[in-house]
Amino acid sequence: MNVGKQIERLGMMNMAERPFRDHVVLLLRLGLPLLFFPAAAPAQSENSCLDCHAALDPPLQVSPESFGQDIHAQKGLTCTSCHGGDPSSMDPTVSMSRAAGFRGKIRRGEIPALCARCHSDAAYIRQFNPSLRTDQFSQYQTSIHGKRLARGDTKVAVCADCHRVHDIRPASDARSTVHPLNLAETCARCHSNSEHMKGYSIPTDQFAGYAASVHREALIVRGDLSAPTCATCHGNHGAAPPGVASVEFVCSTCHVFQAQLFDSSPHKAPFEAMGLPACVTCHSNHRIEHPTDAMIGMGSESTCVKCHSPGDAGYEAAENIHARLAQLETAINTADQVLDRAERSGMEVSQARLEQAQARDALTKARVTFHSFRVTRVDEDVNAGLKVAALTFQAGVKALAERDYRRKGLAISLVTILVVLMGLRLYVRWLESDRQTRSPSVQE
Ligand code: HEC
Ligand code: HEC
Ligand code: HEC
Ligand code: HEC
Ligand code: HEC
Ligand code: HEC
Ligand code: HEC
Ligand code: HEC
Ligand code: HEC
Known part of the structure; x- marks a missing residue:
């Protein structure tokens, strides 16, 4: 519903509501609708794009409710900030015309560059939020996702796959798709989808493994936000498999003592020589379980017997x-x-x-x-x-x-007390019987 319609509806109210109505109309005229109708995009009367697209069917539909939650709308940006066009005309041939700079459908491959137009512009972003980083696109270009996209592979993740569009929220918002509590599911949409990942040589079990891990348990069950999710180990925008050298580094950012000990252990040199990652060789990368003493020793759960056998120093x-x-x-x-x-x-x-x-x-x-x-x-x-x-x-x-x-x-004192009590009782009885044998003579 646009502002015009709202004023119209207010006009139909009865007289009793008038003072309130006048108040509201005044506020609307003063240009404060944003404060009162945050879900309705700013300057709604001027946004023909939203007015029309709200009524269309998906995928063309953009609802005022969801767009009102979008950080961009909340910061005063509109449809034209990304799509161009003329938002003042309800005539689609005018509003969505090339003459008005309308760019229409944004192809997947073009999305990072579109977002980067603003997000790599430090001077621009600073006006809104001086602490917001502006390296997402440059980082993205160094990731496997970014590199493959540059070569024309559009099945990789682009900005909108992780952040969505039209309801983009700040990363700190618990409802954001990239919030630590939600991120694993966001990555899993592709990485657990064997249909989508067909043709690539990597497995699709990362989420399944992670979901059963100590880290997921700490993060989700115990709400311990210091436990890692996908991007903690792989980077937010530089998503890449950590190379063998950096795998140890990933774990050691949190498990400092284990890493220090490993570095001076007899495994350091041979693991490097064999090209084995330090921690992951024994703990795995995603399906990390609670370790037990049984992992050391000779049994079937032992990690040692994979490489050591009876007689060698490691086994001993x-x-x-x-x-x-x-x-x-x-x-x-x-x-x-x-x-x-x-x-x-x-x-x-x-x-x-x-x-x-x-x-x-x-x-x-x-x-x-x-x-x-x-x-x-x-x-x-x-x-x-x-x-x-x-x-x-x-x-x-x-x-x-x-x-x-x-x-x-206690027993001794109890016995003593008992003996004394019994003695007392005997004594009382003796006194009584003594009195009885003597009483007749008293009556006489
Ligand atoms: C009166 C209704 C109306 C208005 C106003 C309107 N659109 Fe559209 N828009 C449509 C319809 C219908 C389509 C689908 C038809 C088509 O693809 O040409 C569409 C398609 C689009 C598409 C997808 C294009 C594609 O190729 O898939 C985008 C993006 C879009 N509109 C954005 C905008 C923006 C931004 C504005 C405002 C500047 C706007 N629209 C104004 C009705 C409208
Ligand atoms: C922050 C940038 C941004 C803003 C603001 C924005 N869009 Fe979009 N929009 C996109 C991107 C990116 C895509 C392509 C998404 C994709 O392909 O996954 C898109 C896609 C679309 C589509 C095509 C959907 C389809 O699948 O064919 C329509 C229609 C559309 N936008 C309309 C709007 C309208 C209306 C508004 C304002 C209410 C708006 N957009 C605001 C970035 C934006
Ligand atoms: C593979 C998923 C993924 C892709 C692709 C992605 N992002 Fe992000 N983005 C994230 C994650 C994860 C965070 C951080 C969440 C957190 O801080 O907890 C984030 C955070 C952000 C932030 C908040 C500031 C910051 O850097 O922490 C901005 C802005 C952002 N991304 C923009 C972009 C842009 C622009 C692109 C495309 C060039 C993009 N993102 C691509 C996952 C992604
Ligand atoms: C027209 C400029 C512009 C474009 C294009 C744009 N953004 Fe933004 N974006 C902004 C501004 C301004 C903010 C608000 C910064 C603030 O105040 O925190 C923002 C905020 C964000 C945030 C929230 C950052 C945070 O605080 O955690 C994310 C995520 C984000 N944008 C992602 C995207 C993605 C993804 C695209 C492309 C689909 C995109 N943006 C396109 C201007 C833009
Ligand atoms: C839109 C689908 C999609 C989403 C969402 C997505 N990815 Fe990817 N990712 C891919 C595709 C496709 C590849 C290419 C596979 C390859 O390189 O063999 C890839 C590659 C990777 C690689 C490199 C694998 C390798 O060894 O080559 C890593 C690491 C990765 N993604 C992590 C992530 C993380 C972490 C997230 C979530 C923050 C994420 N991805 C979200 C589709 C996606
Ligand atoms: C505790 C750190 C950590 C977390 C959390 C993590 N990964 Fe990984 N991931 C790794 C390591 C280490 C490797 C490299 C394994 C190797 O080289 O043996 C890897 C490898 C990968 C690969 C390359 C293919 C493969 O399976 O070897 C993909 C894709 C991937 N991870 C995606 C994800 C996704 C998606 C999530 C979240 C569901 C995730 N990772 C969570 C550490 C992590
Ligand atoms: C961002 C920090 C972080 C990173 C990175 C990280 N971990 Fe953890 N790890 C944690 C937290 C937090 C816990 C939960 C601690 C607890 O259970 O008390 C944990 C638990 C564990 C446990 C189980 C401890 C127990 O007592 O049950 C193991 C094993 C483990 N991590 C191994 C690894 C390995 C291997 C890597 C690298 C692939 C890694 N971690 C990367 C933070 C991290
Ligand atoms: C040779 C195999 C092996 C390697 C390499 C290894 N671990 Fe372990 N780790 C174990 C075993 C076995 C346990 C179980 C100890 C126990 O509970 O008795 C364990 C236990 C742990 C624990 C839980 C300790 C606790 O408090 O109970 C963490 C955390 C951990 N390892 C992290 C790491 C990290 C980080 C690295 C890399 C620097 C690493 N591990 C390298 C075998 C290994
Ligand atoms: C991935 C293979 C691998 C695993 C798993 C492994 N080791 Fe080793 N370990 C080696 C290699 C290779 C050496 C160096 C050659 C040698 O001395 O046997 C070594 C050496 C050692 C040494 C030094 C031996 C000496 O000569 O002084 C000890 C002690 C040791 N390992 C204990 C363990 C224990 C305990 C475990 C299980 C928690 C374990 N290792 C698991 C490969 C492994």
């Missing part, structure tokens, strides 16, 4: 480290059980509980320092943990002994 180290971690875990569990029993029987063990956390920290630390792949290094943490666990175990045992002692004491 795996066996040792696995055993040491298991030893500390058992020590912690045993101490926990003793403390549990003591607590259940009402003993005060909160101090030991606090100390027990240190033993658990040591185990966590050992699972990180494990990335040195040196038994001696892991031993340092394990031994520190074992020492604490031994002390807390002792504290638990002591509390239980104390409990037994107190129970004994």
Whole structure:
């Protein structure tokens, strides 16, 4: 509905509503419709494009509701900012004429250049938002998407595939298609679509893998925005597969300790020589799962046995480290059980509980320092943990002994009290029987 129609409708209101109506009309005349009808594009009476296209069927339809949400509309831009044309005429042969600069359908291949007309113009963008970056197009051109598009492949992602059109929102808006919580689905529209990706040599399982990963769990289930989504590892606009050298770098931006340890480990040189990426070789790239101690050692879940076999130094180290971690875990569990029993029987063990956390920290630390792949290094943490666990175990045992002692004491005092009570009762009975045997003589 345009402003003219709204004024017309207001005119049909009854007299009682007049003061309010006058107020509204005044505001409309003052040019404040934007404030009151944000969903209706600015200066709607002048936008014949929107008036007409709102009534058309998809794909030609552009609804005022969705365009009103578009950051461009909200910043005062209109259809003609991107499409050209004359928005003052309802005659399509005039409004959409070449003479009026109308460019009509924008082909996929032309979209990045269209968006870049403004978004690569730092002086222009600064007028609206000085902190908004203006390198999206130059970054895009370095990505696999951009490079392939330049060679005429239009199945790759262009700006509008990730950001959409006519309802583009700021990236920080939780409803934006590029917001961290929504981005994976946006990429998956193509990368999980085997029909679309037919003819390319890459798999289509990235989203499926990522969806089952620790990272997705942290991001979506726990709402931890520090966990990575597709663009955290691949870049927003420079979407490229990280090369072998940079794969380690991707993980190490967040997992600093593991990366440092790996760098000085005996795996660094041979992995490089074999062209193997550091972290991804054991953890995979997308389907990263919660690691367990079973991944070290000899079992079927072990990552070590893929390359090491009985007799070599790596295998021996795996066996040792696995055993040491298991030893500390058992020590912690045993101490926990003793403390549990003591607590259940009402003993005060909160101090030991606090100390027990240190033993658990040591185990966590050992699972990180494990990335040195040196038994001696892991031993340092394990031994520190074992020492604490031994002390807390002792504290638990002591509390239980104390409990037994107190129970004994209690039993003795109970028995004593019982004996005294029984004695009293006997004494009372004796007094009573004594009185009865003497009472007749009193009555006499
Ligand atoms: C009176 C109705 C009317 C007005 C006003 C109008 N359009 Fe259209 N527009 C149409 C129709 C109908 C089509 C589809 C017919 C065609 O492709 O020529 C169309 C097609 C388009 C297309 C797609 C072209 C293509 O080749 O697929 C674009 C983009 C477009 N209009 C933008 C605009 C813009 C921008 C304005 C304002 C400057 C505008 N229109 C004004 C009715 C209108
Ligand atoms: C920020 C730039 C921008 C603005 C503003 C904009 N458009 Fe578009 N529009 C595009 C792009 C880019 C495409 C091509 C999308 C594609 O092919 O995926 C497009 C496509 C279209 C189409 C063709 C749809 C089709 O599939 O054939 C129509 C019609 C259209 N726009 C009308 C409008 C109208 C009406 C407005 C104003 C209400 C408007 N546009 C505002 C960028 C814009
Ligand atoms: C493969 C998907 C993808 C493509 C293609 C893409 N973008 Fe983005 N864009 C993103 C992501 C992801 C973000 C960042 C979201 C965030 O900050 O959390 C973003 C952010 C932006 C921003 C906000 C500022 C910023 O840089 O963080 C602008 C502006 C932008 N893109 C414009 C463009 C333009 C222009 C193009 C085409 C040249 C384009 N984008 C192509 C995914 C894409
Ligand atoms: C006529 C100039 C112009 C064109 C063409 C244009 N934009 Fe914009 N765009 C702007 C302005 C101005 C803003 C608002 C900047 C601000 O104030 O934050 C903006 C904002 C954005 C934002 C939100 C940035 C943020 O704050 O996160 C995105 C995303 C975006 N544009 C994407 C696109 C895409 C995709 C295209 C091409 C389909 C495009 N733009 C075409 C001028 C333009
Ligand atoms: C419009 C469909 C489309 C969308 C959306 C899309 N891509 Fe792509 N992408 C492609 C196509 C097609 C290729 C080319 C495949 C190739 O290079 O073999 C590609 C290539 C890639 C590559 C390079 C793969 C390689 O090894 O060659 C990466 C990485 C990538 N995309 C990541 C992303 C990410 C991350 C997103 C989301 C932010 C995304 N893509 C969104 C279609 C898309
Ligand atoms: C934790 C970082 C990380 C996240 C998150 C991530 N990737 Fe990757 N991705 C990688 C690494 C590392 C490689 C390179 C693997 C290699 O070289 O062995 C890769 C490779 C790719 C490739 C190339 C083809 C292939 O499978 O090897 C595509 C396409 C891709 N990723 C898309 C995506 C998409 C889409 C998402 C989101 C659903 C995503 N990635 C999330 C790290 C990540
Ligand atoms: C943007 C930061 C970031 C990047 C990049 C990143 N991660 Fe993570 N990672 C996290 C967060 C956050 C968690 C969740 C931590 C938690 O569970 O407490 C996590 C969890 C993990 C876990 C599970 C830890 C556990 O205790 O269950 C592993 C394994 C892992 N990441 C490996 C990797 C690998 C391999 C890469 C590179 C391909 C990588 N990460 C890239 C942030 C990141
Ligand atoms: C040789 C195989 C291997 C390599 C290479 C490797 N990891 Fe691990 N990683 C493991 C195993 C096995 C565990 C499980 C340790 C445990 O829970 O006992 C693990 C555990 C982790 C954890 C969880 C630690 C915790 O707190 O429980 C993270 C995070 C992690 N690795 C990240 C990385 C990163 C980042 C890299 C690259 C710098 C990397 N890993 C390289 C095998 C490897
Ligand atoms: C992708 C193959 C690969 C995997 C997986 C792997 N290693 Fe290795 N590892 C090597 C290579 C190659 C060397 C260097 C040659 C050698 O000494 O066997 C090496 C060396 C070592 C060394 C040094 C041996 C020495 O000579 O001092 C240790 C310790 C080690 N690995 C432990 C492990 C453990 C523990 C795991 C499992 C968590 C593991 N490795 C997983 C390939 C691998």
